[in-house]
Amino acid sequence: MDEHSGAESGKLAEGAYRSVLGDIIRCVLPGGTVIQERKLAQALGVSRSPMRDALNRLEGEGLLVRLTERLLTVRVITLEDYLHSLDVRALIEPQAASLATPRVMDEELERIDATLRAIEAADAPTREQHWAFDELLHGTLADRSGNPFLAKTIREMRRYTEIFERQTVPARISPGAADHRALVDALRERRPERVKSAMATHIRNVRKRTLAGF
Structure with missing residues (x-):
């Protein structure tokens, strides 16, 4: 991956992150919602790679919870x-x-x-x-x-x-x-x-x- 494509991928991942984060905060994606990576990527018009980067970031911040290797859900805030x-x-x-x-x-x-x-x-x-x-x-x-x-x-x-x-x-x-x-x-x-x-x-x-x- 060249420098230009790397920067573009980072920009797409940042956009995906902000979009999903906003949906979580506004409860468009309420606690307990199963995250469908492919569906979210299609809705934003991005490939699955930047969406995966965005979801990994949200998981690291504690807003997504991994139930199994492939199953992520939105954290329920108690x-x-x-x-x-x-x-x-x-x-x-x-x-x-x-x-x-x-x-x-x-x-x-x-x-x-x-x-x-x-x-x-x-x-x-x-x-x-x-x-x-x-x-x-x-x-x-x-x-x-x-x-x-x-x-x-x-x-x-x-x-x-x-x-x-x-x-x-x-x-x-x-x-x-x-x-x-x-x-x-x-x-x-x-x-x-x-x-x-x-x-x-x-x-x-x-x-x-x-x-x-x-």
């Missing part, structure tokens, strides 16, 4: 998995948010604030609006922490919480909107300790709201 992921987030995400506070660019903060204001102004914001904002806020803070290990772990743990909530938690109007507003206001003031406290409170409230539904 309440225990969910609570464990929140525990990890509670340990590291407030610190990451604090580190990110002086590093978030003004234009990023404006986009975050404008997106939240649109949700606050909507009569009936959709869950997709909520999840898009959630990714924007938490993803930006994780990336701007300056620590790639923190960012990677936060993103992985957030996948578990999002999958579980999408599958299990009843739809709510603007879930966590007040928490998010407190976070954004603290960011606007560039106060790391306040941002850290607001993030810790937010994660505690996420846990409380979810357990209250069981």
Whole structure:
């Protein structure tokens, strides 16, 4: 394989990875679904080789589970998995948010604030609006922490919480909107300790709201 074809194969594998990952997170492929490599490859118009690379990557990240040599299924995220992921987030995400506070660019903060204001102004914001904002806020803070290990772990743990909530938690109007507003206001003031406290409170409230539904 020459350099050009290798780069193209890597691009196809990355695209397949992002597509399947998105379907898992949005519960298009819910927990327990048997993965059909050939069918997924055909749906995306790629060969089985890049799709296999993508599935191997997702298996390595714990989102796919191998039952036999040839049988892969989407991991079922249990309440225990969910609570464990929140525990990890509670340990590291407030610190990451604090580190990110002086590093978030003004234009990023404006986009975050404008997106939240649109949700606050909507009569009936959709869950997709909520999840898009959630990714924007938490993803930006994780990336701007300056620590790639923190960012990677936060993103992985957030996948578990999002999958579980999408599958299990009843739809709510603007879930966590007040928490998010407190976070954004603290960011606007560039106060790391306040941002850290607001993030810790937010994660505690996420846990409380979810357990209250069981």
